[in-house]
Amino acid sequence: MTDVLARIAAYKREDVAARKAATSQAEIEARARAADAPRGFRRALAERATPGGPALIAEIKKASPSKGLIRANFDPPALARAYEAGGAACLSVLTDGPSFMGDDAYLGQARAATALPCLRKDFLVDPWQVAESRALGADCILIILAMIDDALAGELLSEARRFGMDALIETHDESEMARAVALGGDLVGVNNRSLRTFEVDLATTGRLAATAPADALLVAESGIFTPDDVAEVARTGASAILVGESLMRQADVTAATRTLLSLG
Numbered sequence: 001m002t003d004v005l006a007r008i009a010a011y012k013r014e015d016v017a018a019r020k021a022a023t024s025q026a027e028i029e030a031r032a033r034a035a036d037a038p039r040g041f042r043r044a045l046a047e048r049a050t051p052g053g054p055a056l057i058a059e060i061k062k063a064s065p066s067k068g069l070i071r072a073n074f075d076p077p078a079l080a081r082a083y084e085a086g087g088a089a090c091l092s093v094l095t096d097g098p099s100f101m102g103d104d105a106y107l108g109q110a111r112a113a114t115a116l117p118c119l120r121k122d123f124l125v126d127p128w129q130v131a132e133s134r135a136l137g138a139d140c141i142l143i144i145l146a147m148i149d150d151a152l153a154g155e156l157l158s159e160a161r162r163f164g165m166d167a168l169i170e171t172h173d174e175s176e177m178a179r180a181v182a183l184g185g186d187l188v189g190v191n192n193r194s195l196r197t198f199e200v201d202l203a204t205t206g207r208l209a210a211t212a213p214a215d216a217l218l219v220a221e222s223g224i225f226t227p228d229d230v231a232e233v234a235r236t237g238a239s240a241i242l243v244g245e246s247l248m249r250q251a252d253v254t255a256a257t258r259t260l261l262s263l264g
């Protein structure tokens with residue numbers, strides 16, 4: 001595992017231990033059951049994707065470990081509405097505080113402002129966090145294979161299904177893609193950003209698409225800045241794209257989203 005992920009996993013495990021001590025599995029599960037019903041995340045992507053035009057998962061992200069502060073004027077409900085108006089199919093909301101300046105509250109705020117299904121973008125190291133994600137309103141969770149073993153990944157996936165959520169399984173290389181296939185993932189992400197160098201190579205999507213599960217919906221993640229980038233990952237196998245920084249840096253997020261998607 002890379003240093004960044006190892007550092008994040010360490011503080012997450014401590015954070016989750018404290019949260020579990022404060023809220024039992026039964027209690028978090030009751031909150032999950034009481035939450036607004038899940039919106040179909042994978043279904044929304046499948047409905048929106050066309051052959052040359054992948055569906056957009058638009059990310060609400062204030063900062064990142066590699067880029068520092070990305071957007072100063074940060075208003076999750078306004079950003080959610082701007083993305084929806086610009087043509088996004090789904091939202092991704094960073095809830096991790098220490099590395100991304102996120103907050104659990106941003107997820108519910110963004111979700112309440114739109115009709116779009118929402119991914120809770122965080123680092124899951126314990127099945128308890130799946131119920132917590134649902135309680136916060138998440139329609140989809142993220143499973144980062146680089147951070148956890150197959151046993152835990154399988155537990156996170158079955159917990160997500162138990163709560164009626166989708167799970168985006170994130171891969172970085174061929175061995176992680178093989179693990180995603182074995183897990184039976186139906187929504188698989190290829191992160192084009194190296195965890196080691198933070199460098200982006202959009203060719204990663206096409207390389208891993210070749211061995212992706214046949215019936216999985218493939219999401220190209222990270223480093224997508226232009227309509228040409230969108231066309232490239234669509235051509236090499238992506239039915240959806242996950243975009244944060246390039247849209248977060250624009251003053252007019254709706255216009256930038258429409259431009260990226262070539263909606264004129």
Ligand SMILES: O=P(O)(O)OC[C@@H](O)[C@@H](O)c1c[nH]c2ccccc12
Nearest residue numbers: 191221222223224242243244245246
């Ligand atoms: O801002 P970008 O380069 O458009 O990337 C978005 C998204 O792919 C990235 O934020 C991301 C991909 N996988 C993650 C895992 C955790 C946190 C963040 C991420």
